[in-house]
Amino acid sequence: MLGIYRRLIGARIRSQLQYRLSFWLNLIGTALLTFLDFAAILVLFHQVDALGGWTVAEVGVLYGISCVAFALADMIFGHLDQLPEMIRMGDFDQVLVRPLGSLLQVISADFALRRLGKLIQGSIVLAVALAHADVAWTVGRAAMLVVAILAACVIFAGIWIALSTIVFWLVDSHEAVNAFTYGGNFLTQYPVNIFGSWLRRLVIYLIPLAFTAYFPALYVLDKADPLGFPRALQFLSPVVAAATCLAGWALWRNAVRRYRSVGS
């Protein structure tokens, strides 16, 4: 299955690399544009010294984890946002007559190489922030950083898969889903403790965005949780990731059986 994924994506990448100049411009443009998110945080810190007890370097770590994970998820699963179009044009029919999983085919139908821009930008911010945040490095903390990024990537993916199934009920759900996707990413770039209580509950209990960057970052930075949650939560991201992904997958399977196709 991975083999065929590599082949499908390879074909996409080859066709994108045919336009080299356009590729580089896109890459640099995306890196610069997405950096604006972090620029907004820097502007904020120009006025205040700390945000809910977090220094600028600490927020940078939070942002970096979230951004790198999001960019990875976006590269692999980002094509899900084309699902409404595929369904409207009837292209999803083709997906269902091939002997491969439907989700695999949707995500491998394209590969936006330009999204590498966001990955590069996030990695730079993360590296610089980690250098300034004087982290007391241990093997555990280093491992946590890697695990956190992977888990966050899976959580984002699970949430997108779940959200994208809305299209099987509502054909024009594109914008609604986008608002959630990008809005969700935005939320994870800030410390959860600065949010109002309802938003806090939402990202901890319902849509588990707090587990993408907030809890793991607390561990890496060896910070006391301003919200006073048990330390155990800081290790829970992989479990939450698995659960989110399973939920997304179950919803997807169910939704595909409701697929109505279009007249032809």
Add this chain to the structure above:
Amino acid sequence: MIELDGVEKTFSVRIKRGRLRRERREVRAVDGISFRVEPGELVGYVGPNGAGKSTTVKMLTGILVPSGGRISVAGLDPSRRRIQLARRIGVVFGQRVQLWWDLPLRDSFELLRHIYRVPYDRWRANLDRFSEVLELEPFLATPVRQLSLGQRMRGELTAAMLHDPEILFLDEPTIGLDVVAKVRVREFLADVNRERGVTVLLTTHDLADIERLCSRLLIIDHGRVIYDGTIERLIERYGEERTLVVDLEEPAPPLELDGARVVRIEGPRQWLRFRRDEVTAARLTAAVAERAPLVDLTVEEPDIEDVVRRIYAEGAVTKR
């Protein structure tokens, strides 16, 4: 090979009533269809727009889940065993592209080899054979988006056959093609049916496809099968009306004759439709000659187009 038993598909649609009120209504696209197709058959599946043809094909290929009834294709339940079934069937939608839009045709075939896990030798042999029959060689290296419709359809047919499917489903494979391309598609289908024993089910609006190709015809309308049998029997049964075309010496008002009615007049030429069980062509000719001087005449047998048009119009409910 293909078995349908009381298959239904209903869609619920919302209809706008007033500014905010929406009404839900159930639409039956397929309303209790049953038939069997034996291995090696080549079956034409026809019906007017909206009759439920495409919906049936989509249920047979596992794209849509039926609302009721039972389907078995190659011994599998299509919607539950979608992936297993996909390896054993080939599907061509005339109005869709299943090749990769910006890849050369050859690369699309290469990807399909991996997707269907076709052994290399088998794949190579198939590709060589189909390139020869369909003359693909000149545009194998061309990206699909630059192909003409006819070239693309030849590519689609090859793509659907590379993994040696047992059954081939085609939804309007000749739509939009010119006459030459149509003939090529038909020859290809007849060929894979005869030489490889592939069972073929195709929907079409072009009845010439059916006449040239299909041993059996299924007509559906309003989601129900209204005819199932050979083309000869269809014409025999519903085509009892023949047409006598007479050329008179000069234009005349419509002839009034027992057992025949004028359906068309063009100058001195008149078309008289009559039923073979009511009057013979000889008697009718004699009657015409009595009324006006006759120059020439021909008797036209009903063609399948006429018959099917009439069946659609009458919505004939007589089954079998």
